[in-house]
Amino acid sequence: MNGYQMQIAQLRDRVITEPKSVGTGDLSTFAGVWINSNPETTGVARMVITQSGSQFSLRVYAIGPEGLIDWGSVDVNVFTATPSSHGVAGFTCLYDFGFVETRLQAMILKGLIVLAQIHRFKDGGDRVDYFVREYFALEHGRY
Amino acid sequence: MNQTPDFKLSGQLDPALSDPATRTLHADKLIGRWLNTNSETQGVAEIIIEWVGGRFFVSVLGVGEDGLIAWPKTKATALANLEEEAGQRALALAVDFDFGFMRAETYLRVNKGVLVIVAYYIFLDGSRRSNYVNREFFYRHGG
Secondary structure, eight states: OTTOOOOOSSGGGOOSSOOOOOOOOSOTTTSEEEEESOTTOSSEEEEEEEEETTEEEEEEEEEETTEEEEEEEEEEEEEBSSTTOOSOOEEEEEEEOSSEEEEEEEEEETTEEEEEEEEEEOSOSSOOOEEEEEEEEEOOOOO | OOOOOOOSSGGGGOGGGGOHHHHTOOOTTTOEEEEESOTTOSSEEEEEEEEETTEEEEEEEEEETTEEEEOOOEEOEEEEETTOGGGOOEEEEEEEEEOSSEEEEEEEEEETTEEEEEEEEEEOSSOOOOOEEEEEEEEETTO
């Protein structure tokens, strides 16, 4: 590291070998259509993740009273499992709808996306900010 | 005549979000000193959650090379967690720690007496470390 003192907040932040530039790693199983495991959800029904080069974007379709609501597409920030690895282990993104801001924080565990949703209302109403976790499976079409 | 508030998914219309009881969900399940269940962790050793002046504050001790590293004590956003396992209503917290060289976007929740932190680490120092995500589990100190 040529004398460079790597700052850490915990030992896990250290990279023993020279860190490589952030690559795309194994992303083959990340892009696709992810379906909510709960057919009774009142939240996110499915997510479509697409890749363009090293950038990923997400399109959310949520459950509405009269059908699916298309949230549109946003870029996602991709996270690995360690500071020195490259495979996708999670992502975050933000939807700002004006009246509410929804932060999505996802982890990939055992082939599932565990999606945390943090909804912060900005409309001055009486609804409290809230949190939801849901599970998504990749639609693979094999069976 | 009540007007339907803005929404982007049906869950945002859940009457529980406007229920005064939701605003006073018991904070005592979160408040306290929490120790990592993994004594060999390379990450977070301890979390202290406090309730001061009507707000939650979170202090973290990370495992360092020469002892514990105190993270900046940070104000948390309280979130209603209405759909936790077993239908229990609870609170979750969202906390963003700013280290200058790195930012950690986290959420914390208690499930069956275990505090779970999911943290998304974003390096800002040009060290070429990969942004990464990690999850750890904590038990309440002193039972």
